[in-house]
Amino acid sequence: MRAWTLGSGSRGNAILLESEDTRVLVDAGYPPRTLARRLAAIGVVPQSIAAMIVTHEHVDHARGVSAAQVKWQWPAYGSAGTLRGIAGLDEARATAVAPGTSFAIGALEFTLVRVPHDATAPTACLVTSSRTGFRTGIAHDLGVVSDGLRLAFAALDLLLVESNHDEEMLRGGPYPPFLQERVAGRTGHLSNRQTAAWLREMTGPALREVALLHLSETNNTPALALASARAALGGGRSARPLHAAPQDAPAGPFGATPGARGAAGQQFALAL
Numbered sequence: 001m002r003a004w005t006l007g008s009g010s011r012g013n014a015i016l017l018e019s020e021d022t023r024v025l026v027d028a029g030y031p032p033r034t035l036a037r038r039l040a041a042i043g044v045v046p047q048s049i050a051a052m053i054v055t056h057e058h059v060d061h062a063r064g065v066s067a068a069q070v071k072w073q074w075p076a077y078g079s080a081g082t083l084r085g086i087a088g089l090d091e092a093r094a095t096a097v098a099p100g101t102s103f104a105i106g107a108l109e110f111t112l113v114r115v116p117h118d119a120t121a122p123t124a125c126l127v128t129s130s131r132t133g134f135r136t137g138i139a140h141d142l143g144v145v146s147d148g149l150r151l152a153f154a155a156l157d158l159l160l161v162e163s164n165h166d167e168e169m170l171r172g173g174p175y176p177p178f179l180q181e182r183v184a185g186r187t188g189h190l191s192n193r194q195t196a197a198w199l200r201e202m203t204g205p206a207l208r209e210v211a212l213l214h215l216s217e218t219n220n221t222p223a224l225a226l227a228s229a230r231a232a233l234g235g236g237r238s239a240r241p242l243h244a245a246p247q248d249a250p251a252g253p254f255g256a257t258p259g260a261r262g263a264a265g266q267q268f269a270l271a272l
């Protein structure tokens with residue numbers, strides 16, 4: 001399985017997943033014109049995408065969903081609460097999925113996992129390749145790491161996770177107090193420190209690669225987020241590739257490094 005971020009942050013989010021001949025978009029927080037341009041930059045035609053998963057209805061994740069349905073007829077999947085919150089959704093091409101239940105789209109199997117965030121029914125997304133068993137976890141916006149998410153994201157090969165803000169920069173930055181509280185609160189966004197704490201728990205042998213998502217342009221820098229996560233992953237001793245996804249350009253593929261592929265293959269062989 002390979003993953004690209006098409007852009008990540010408060011101005012828009014979209015992640016492309018690919019396994020075998022199946023391509024699925026997780027979130028469509030850009031208008032179709034921008035999605036098409038970013039997809040073209042990684043050599044993907046929109047018509048080759050089978051479906052989109054929407055993690056929650058905030059505009060930076062769902063802005064392009066309805067327009068993409070019109071333009072490319074992509075079916076949309078998400079929690080019932082998320083789908084209800086998307087204006088102009090083509091309900092004939094929308095499937096509500098209960099968090100915790102698995103569903104397949106081509107060669108990919110998905111499970112949505114409820115997360116604490118200030119949307120109607122926000123979710124993270126666990127994706128498994130049906131052929132290799134490669135497991136990718138995508139956790140975009142969340143205020144705290146819940147026990148349910150910890151459990152669901154055990155033994156991932158690839159993790160794409162929010163690392164939104166540096167706590168000191170947020171406290172000393174230009175956001176008014178109510179907004180600082182919202183961002184730092186239990187239904188806001190993960191700080192570099194919170195993400196690092198979770199990464200420390202997850203440094204089992206399976207985890208091969210990490211990409212940091214949704215970095216604040218006001219209250220964070222890629223250098224701070226990367227340093228915090230790198231330390232959690234074992235500092236310079238860790239050979240795990242670590243990335244910070246940019247807001248305005250595609251990045252990836254993640255999960256495609258020779259080490260990651262070899263390891264996934266090996267695990268599969270052992271499982272047989």
Ligand SMILES: [Zn+2]
Pocket residue numbers: 009010013058060061140141214
């Ligand atoms: Zn967001």
Ligand SMILES: [Zn+2]
Pocket residue numbers: 056058117119141
């Ligand atoms: Zn959000």
